[in-house]
Amino acid sequence: MSANKGDSALMGQTFHNSDFADKRKLVELKAKKGLTISLAFPTLNEEQTIAKEILVLKTELMDRFPLIDEIVVIDSGSQDRTQTIAMEFGAKVFSAEEVLKRHGSFKGKGENLWKSLYVLSGDIVVWIDADIANIGPKFLYGLVGPLLAYDHIGYVKAFYERPMRSEKGLSASGGGRVTEILIRPLFSLFYPELALLVQPLSGEYAGRRSILEQLPFSVGYGVEVGHLIDLYHMFGAQVLAQVDMDTRIHRNQSIQSLSRMGFGILNTFLSRLEKYGEARLLSELGKEHISLAHAADFREAIREEISRQERPPMRTVSEYMERFYEPRTKEAISRDPGGRGRWKR
Numbered sequence: 001m002s003a004n005k006g007d008s009a010l011m012g013q014t015f016h017n018s019d020f021a022d023k024r025k026l027v028e029l030k031a032k033k034g035l036t037i038s039l040a041f042p043t044l045n046e047e048q049t050i051a052k053e054i055l056v057l058k059t060e061l062m063d064r065f066p067l068i069d070e071i072v073v074i075d076s077g078s079q080d081r082t083q084t085i086a087m088e089f090g091a092k093v094f095s096a097e098e099v100l101k102r103h104g105s106f107k108g109k110g111e112n113l114w115k116s117l118y119v120l121s122g123d124i125v126v127w128i129d130a131d132i133a134n135i136g137p138k139f140l141y142g143l144v145g146p147l148l149a150y151d152h153i154g155y156v157k158a159f160y161e162r163p164m165r166s167e168k169g170l171s172a173s174g175g176g177r178v179t180e181i182l183i184r185p186l187f188s189l190f191y192p193e194l195a196l197l198v199q200p201l202s203g204e205y206a207g208r209r210s211i212l213e214q215l216p217f218s219v220g221y222g223v224e225v226g227h228l229i230d231l232y233h234m235f236g237a238q239v240l241a242q243v244d245m246d247t248r249i250h251r252n253q254s255i256q257s258l259s260r261m262g263f264g265i266l267n268t269f270l271s272r273l274e275k276y277g278e279a280r281l282l283s284e285l286g287k288e289h290i291s292l293a294h295a296a297d298f299r300e301a302i303r304e305e306i307s308r309q310e311r312p313p314m315r316t317v318s319e320y321m322e323r324f325y326e327p328r329t330k331e332a333i334s335r336d337p338g339g340r341g342r343w344k345r
Contacts, residue, residue: 010196013146013153013241017138020145020243023065029148036069037144038122042112044076046130047085053128053135054089060137067141073130074099074116076107082130094119100319106309109203110223114311117212118320124148125212129203133249142243143206154239155207155231159198160248176201182262183225186269190278193237194228201225201265204245211235213314213324220307221261222268229272256291263289264306271308 020026030037039057043050054071061067073086073093083093097105099115113127124147128139139158146153162176179201187195194200201224214234218226231239273279288303314320 009237010193010240010242013150013238014198014244015142015146015241016244017142017145017246020141020149021138023061023067023137023141026141026145026148027065027067030067033148035124035148036122037067037124037126038070038072038120039068039126039128039140040072040074040113040116040120041086041091041128041130042076042109042116043073043078043082043086043130045078045080045082047078047080047082049133049135050082050130051085051089053130053132054086054091056135057128057137057140058090061140067144068126069122070120072116072120074112074119076109076112092119100317102319103311103317106219106307108218108220108223108307108309110217110221110226111219111311113223114217114219114314117209117314118317118323123209124206125209126206127204134247139204139245142245143204146241146243147206147208150241152238153241154211154235155227155241156205157197157199157240157242158202158204158245158248159242160202160245162199162248178258178262178265182265190273191229191232194232197228197240197242198244199242200228204248211239213320216313217311218264218268219309219311221264225265226268226272226310229269229276233276259291260289260304260306264308267306267308271310 041050041053050073054073057068058071062069062071071091073083073091074096075083075086075093076096083095086093094115096112096115100118105111116127117125124144126140126143128135132139143156143158146156176199179199183200184195187197187200203224205224211231215227215230217223228240267285270279270281270285274281287308288305291302291304292299293302294300
């Protein structure tokens with residue numbers, strides 16, 4: 001089990017989005033530090049919300065205040081008008097299966113995030129889910145604010161109240177069910193400091209490329225948990241921060257969908273325990289998620305294989321290194337055989 005490194009780091013690096021509401025100051029900080037910022041939306045059939053998200057963030061944080069340098073949609077094969085709408089509203093659009101084709105393609109949000117790291121150009125990368133009904137500029141400036149203000153912070157998660165939709169309207173809260181039932185108990189057992197993250201599974205987060213390119217990406221539901229555990233071990237909790245975005249309104253998933261999500265997350269969590277020598281599995285895990293569906297007067301077992309595939313750190317991908325790092329000369333290699341090329345700017 002990991003040692004408890006104390007609660008000070010995350011508690012001291014918990015902010016409110018209003019702490020970074022001075023957009024002009026953020027633009028000045030960005031220019032002073034010579035940084036660029038990329039925003040990506042991972043999408044799958046988001047025609048109802050993608051236009052508003054792009055329009056709101058582009059108008060305020062690219063046109064009015066030049067905080068964002070590019071907006072990209074990385075799509076998993078939408079069957080609706082998501083891609084067309086995104087292009088009409090000014091985003092660059094990429095199909096995930098067409099990116100890094102030599103490496104194949106898998107279905108899953110983590111796959112989109114991994115491939116977006118290749119197509120994006122920014123020093124800071126921001127990922128925002130494409131189903132937010134109450135999108136506002138705070139969802140972006142709140143995430144990049146800590147990265148611009150504090151050089152030691154490398155990865156920032158959003159958190160918020162998540163109202164539940166019902167026939168009676170919106171309840172005050174109730175979202176984050178997988179976090180409270182599965183993730184927080186597991187973090188409490190193995191990584192107590194990570195249990196202080198309010199929304200460890202939130203789909204809105206930002207990081208420095210120099211850190212993100214060192215992380216493996218689970219292609220499916222486990223990508224966020226995998227990131228957090230890897231960051232904790234590789235860099236320590238001091239690189240993590242979280243920002244309160246107040247409220248997020250979005251689609252709430254069914255219990256069946258959350259069960260599949262929990263299956264994928266638990267696979268990633270257990271793989272990390274083994275990776276870091278914190279637990280050892282004595283038998284092979286089942287490969288299929290099993291759910292029970294009502295069928296007339298009996299229950300039918302529905303079996304679904306959920307991918308455990310992980311993408312390697314981008315720094316190990318030759319196409320990525322060729323795009324972002326200058327080739328080193330033979331002389332430089334002889335002086336520093338373990339070093340890397342120079343960052344292309």
